[in-house]
Amino acid sequence: MMQPILLWFTRDLRLADHPALDAAARGGDPIVALFVLDDASWGSWARGAASRWFLAGALEALASDVRDRGGRLVLRRGRADEVVASVARAVRARAVFWTRHYDPWGRSVERRLEARLGELGVEARAFPGFLIREPQEVLQRDGEPYRVFTPFSRAWLAHQPPHPPLPVPARIAFADLGLPSETVETLALRPTKPDWARGLRACWDPSERGAEALLERFLEGPVWNYARDRDFPARAGGSRLSPHLAIGTVSPRRVYWAALARAEATGRGFPAVWPFVRQLVWREFAWSNLFHFPELPDRPLRREFEAFPWAIDARLLRAWQKGRTGYPIVDAGMRELWTTGWMHNRVRMIVGSFLTKDLRIPWQEGERWFWDTLVDADLANNAMGWQWVAGCGIDAAPYFRIFNPVLQAKKFDPEGDYVRRWVPELARLPAAWIHEPWKAPPLVLEEAGVRLGLTYPPPIVDHEIARKEALDAFAALRTG
DNA sequence: TGAAATGTTGGGGCG
DNA sequence: ACGCCCCAACATTTC
Numbered sequence: 001m002m003q004p005i006l007l008w009f010t011r012d013l014r015l016a017d018h019p020a021l022d023a024a025a026r027g028g029d030p031i032v033a034l035f036v037l038d039d040a041s042w043g044s045w046a047r048g049a050a051s052r053w054f055l056a057g058a059l060e061a062l063a064s065d066v067r068d069r070g071g072r073l074v075l076r077r078g079r080a081d082e083v084v085a086s087v088a089r090a091v092r093a094r095a096v097f098w099t100r101h102y103d104p105w106g107r108s109v110e111r112r113l114e115a116r117l118g119e120l121g122v123e124a125r126a127f128p129g130f131l132i133r134e135p136q137e138v139l140q141r142d143g144e145p146y147r148v149f150t151p152f153s154r155a156w157l158a159h160q161p162p163h164p165p166l167p168v169p170a171r172i173a174f175a176d177l178g179l180p181s182e183t184v185e186t187l188a189l190r191p192t193k194p195d196w197a198r199g200l201r202a203c204w205d206p207s208e209r210g211a212e213a214l215l216e217r218f219l220e221g222p223v224w225n226y227a228r229d230r231d232f233p234a235r236a237g238g239s240r241l242s243p244h245l246a247i248g249t250v251s252p253r254r255v256y257w258a259a260l261a262r263a264e265a266t267g268r269g270f271p272a273v274w275p276f277v278r279q280l281v282w283r284e285f286a287w288s289n290l291f292h293f294p295e296l297p298d299r300p301l302r303r304e305f306e307a308f309p310w311a312i313d314a315r316l317l318r319a320w321q322k323g324r325t326g327y328p329i330v331d332a333g334m335r336e337l338w339t340t341g342w343m344h345n346r347v348r349m350i351v352g353s354f355l356t357k358d359l360r361i362p363w364q365e366g367e368r369w370f371w372d373t374l375v376d377a378d379l380a381n382n383a384m385g386w387q388w389v390a391g392c393g394i395d396a397a398p399y400f401r402i403f404n405p406v407l408q409a410k411k412f413d414p415e416g417d418y419v420r421r422w423v424p425e426l427a428r429l430p431a432a433w434i435h436e437p438w439k440a441p442p443l444v445l446e447e448a449g450v451r452l453g454l455t456y457p458p459p460i461v462d463h464e465i466a467r468k469e470a471l472d473a474f475a476a477l478r479t480g
Numbered sequence: 481t482g483a484a485a486t487g488t489t490g491g492g493g494c495g
Numbered sequence: 496a497c498g499c500c501c502c503a504a505c506a507t508t509t510c
Contacts (some may be wrong), residue, residue, distance in 0.1 A: 400510040401482050
């Protein structure tokens with residue numbers, strides 16, 4: 001038998017627009033498909049629970065696609081560099097191909113792997129595919145990375161248009177060499193004793209086909225109203241592709257091209273899809289940030305924030321996590337997250353501001369919670385988002401930008417539909433009071449069946465006071 | 481990808 | 496008729 005190519009799947013669990021797979025298939029060599037569940041190399045940033053659930057489904061779907069082509073997706077756990085090298089040796093691979101990482105942990109795994117493969121005399125080739133552009137491509141004139149989104153996006157757009165996405169290779173010679181393999185079950189990616197994944201199953205199809213369906217649905221209509229609808233959490237204005245982009249069941253380039261092609265085909269042109277494409281560029285910006293500032297997930301990029309007087313309070317943190325803060329829009333968001341593994345982006349900003357400014361709990365606590373509970377948990381997006389909302393990032397909201405949860409709710413959930421959906425104990429309150437039930441007249445509360453402190457908590461902090469305290473804390477930071 | 485505080489303007493009530 | 500005041504509406508500044 002010809003020497004196979006070992007295809008190490010990472011966050012690229014798809015067949016379409018997969019440069020490493022395409023290159024491997026092109027030569028006609030047999031391809032051994034391998035996925036390694038490696039928690040150790042990522043340390044405290046090993047995948048969280050919700051994204052493990054999503055991963056399980058994506059692996060099953062990919063395994064099925066590989067099986068349909070005569071092969072078998074080999075599943076292993078352990079240090080990826082060790083496992084990949086040992087499988088490469090066992091199958092006498094000619095080469096190992098994979099999709100490149102951009103986070104510091106993945107990059108060091110790759111460096112160790114390259115060294116091991118070098119010793120074995122096996123070719124090692126890393127391909128793009130996780131991002132549309134490489135982070136090294138989009139730099140300022142002086143070679144420094146951009147620190148502000150707008151100029152980054154301008155420069156990003158000014159580059160040559162990306163290549164069109166690659167189709168699924170017509171012929172892929174996936175091999176089944178009878179290698180020992182875990183199963184998706186033995187990898188224990190899904191919850192068992194308390195099965196909290198019911199809401200996730202109802203929401204997501206974690207497969208390449210699921211991603212394709214979402215993309216098609218989105219481009220059939222919602223994309224044209226994206227700019228108008230995206231900020232209203234009760235509307236289905238977004239694509240919901242984020243978990244697929246995080247795990248690679250769709251490529252960002254495919255999404256980008258599909259949007260542009262649809263704009264073209266319907267005679268609308270680029271501006272019609274820019275608000276949506278812009279979100280893809282934000283993702284590129286986040287990964288550029290992480291690539292150039294590898295401490296992004298753990299340390300504030302504005303170092304003075306190391307000295308910020310946080311107010312750590314486990315009781316308040318738990319109330320936030322459980323969606324029992326007494327601020328309906330915050331609680332709705334946190335419960336949507338818990339139930340579905342996803343939260344509307346506008347609401348992510350509101351709950352983030354509430355945690356870091358109103359409760360003055362360190363942004364890393366929020367980042368951790370999101371990391372564990374989001375199906376779309378993405379190291380760069382998550383870290384950048386939390387640093388942004390806390391005011392310590394490089395293109396961050398100024399420290400004094402404190403969201404008022406009631407005003408935000410009235411503005412972006414004017415009828416209260418979002419709150420009604422996720423905080424059912426308030427569902428019968430009229431829109432006038434639903435975002436601040438503590439101000440509602442007793443009779444209104446009674447008619448809606450709301451008993452503050454019993455059926456729904458009173459606010460755990462007073463926003464007016466918390467806001468002033470946060471500003472004082474920031475002032476203390478500035479004067480040193 | 482804010483919100484609150486403060487300043488300005490102009491219409492209208494009223495002595 | 497006039498000046499004064501109030502205050503809503505809007506703009507600007509500040510946090």
